[in-house]
Amino acid sequence: MDFSLIIISLLKIVGIIFLVILPMVSYSVYAERRVSAFIQDRPGPNRVGPAGLFQPIADIFKLLLKEDFTPRQVNTLYYWLAPCLAMMPAIITIAVVPFGSTLFGVPMVIADINVGILFVFAIASLGVYGIVLAGWASNSKYPFLGGVCSSSQMISYELSLGLAVIPIFLVVGQLRLTEVVRYQIEHGWMIAPFVGDWTNPTKWLLAIPMLISFVVFMIAIFAETNRLPFDLPEAEQELAGGYHTEYSSMKFALFFLGEYAAMITGSAVVVTLFLGGWHLPLPSWHGAFHWVLVDGTAPGWRGVVGGLFNIITFFGKVAVLLFFFIWVRFTLPRFRYDQLMRLGWLFFFEIALVNIFIVAIVLAYFPA
Numbered sequence: 001m002d003f004s005l006i007i008i009s010l011l012k013i014v015g016i017i018f019l020v021i022l023p024m025v026s027y028s029v030y031a032e033r034r035v036s037a038f039i040q041d042r043p044g045p046n047r048v049g050p051a052g053l054f055q056p057i058a059d060i061f062k063l064l065l066k067e068d069f070t071p072r073q074v075n076t077l078y079y080w081l082a083p084c085l086a087m088m089p090a091i092i093t094i095a096v097v098p099f100g101s102t103l104f105g106v107p108m109v110i111a112d113i114n115v116g117i118l119f120v121f122a123i124a125s126l127g128v129y130g131i132v133l134a135g136w137a138s139n140s141k142y143p144f145l146g147g148v149c150s151s152s153q154m155i156s157y158e159l160s161l162g163l164a165v166i167p168i169f170l171v172v173g174q175l176r177l178t179e180v181v182r183y184q185i186e187h188g189w190m191i192a193p194f195v196g197d198w199t200n201p202t203k204w205l206l207a208i209p210m211l212i213s214f215v216v217f218m219i220a221i222f223a224e225t226n227r228l229p230f231d232l233p234e235a236e237q238e239l240a241g242g243y244h245t246e247y248s249s250m251k252f253a254l255f256f257l258g259e260y261a262a263m264i265t266g267s268a269v270v271v272t273l274f275l276g277g278w279h280l281p282l283p284s285w286h287g288a289f290h291w292v293l294v295d296g297t298a299p300g301w302r303g304v305v306g307g308l309f310n311i312i313t314f315f316g317k318v319a320v321l322l323f324f325f326i327w328v329r330f331t332l333p334r335f336r337y338d339q340l341m342r343l344g345w346l347f348f349f350e351i352a353l354v355n356i357f358i359v360a361i362v363l364a365y366f367p368a
Contacts, residue, residue, distance in 0.1 A: 212355050213355055
């Protein structure tokens with residue numbers, strides 16, 4: 001057994017969870033409050049620390065110090081398990097997402113498995129159980145109804161989510177996420193495959209179905225993470241608070257922290273599949289204009305700088321998508337439940353399915 005690999009893996013796990021994901025979860029809440037305040041022309045959190053930057057820390061203490069009340073009628077084991085199932089899948093899913101090239105010769109991915117996207121869907125789907133158990137274990141009619149509605153929504157949009165990524169793997173030829181990023185480095189990002197190969201008609205033909213896949217996948221991510229306009233699981237108007245009505249204190253907070261963690265993980269998957277992952281080509285001029293790849297595999301300090309630049313690039317793209325999540329929340333109204341289900345089953349499912357056949361035809365009859 002190679003203990004050095006175990007130690008390196010543990011360092012990557014600790015680093016990505018405690019130095020990146022959890023701080024991003026806390027400050028995504030802060031960012032949402034500041035951005036929403038800006039959109040609504042009000043100051044937002046600005047008292048705790050400079051520009052309110054310590055507000056997430058104050059929120060943590062507030063939630064921890066609240067009374068942790070457990071109703072008498074609940075099924076205790078599953079009542080306590082549900083918040084964990086809401087939070088953990090989003091954190092575990094990040095294990096297969098490459099968040100950089102290399103740093104000090106170490107690949108910046110925790111587990112580079114050959115079925116990466118299947119792992120993402122398999123683990124992310126466990127979040128449904130957190131919502132179902134929260135509604136059922138509360139032994140109350142309102143959480144139960146909220147849990148049923150929420151689970152049907154998430155299961156419906158998981159179909160569109162899975163179908164939307166199949167065109168990518170038809171093009172790449174495998175499911176390993178690091179290879180998806182490598183393919184985009186060599187052949188152009190999936191969102192715009194014609195960039196760098198402007199005269200190739202196949203790339204222009206692929207651009208349309210890839211754009212469709214991107215749009216379907218992004219909207220399905222909104223539904224999977226229960227964000228507006230798909231936040232029916234937490235709608236106060238239709239339900240009495242939803243599946244988490246009987247929860248308080250930190251258990252209540254875990255559901256919302258899980259939502260933000262799912263936003264971060266979903267954004268990371270979108271960046272990996274469609275936006276080139278950690279890749280950011282920079283323009284350079286050496287007699288003619290061309291693109292330069294910043295790589296972390298270069299020797300010496302250049303490799304360290306390149307590796308850090310790739311990591312910053314990846315999380316910079318994730319931050320842009322998080323801002324988009326927040327912007328949409330305070331721009332669009334909520335769907336009715338019948339509209340939400342109709343959109344998922346009668347539009348996105350069919351569009352994603354037809355899109356697979358379009359990509360297959362393009363690849364079969366218009367080889368690159």
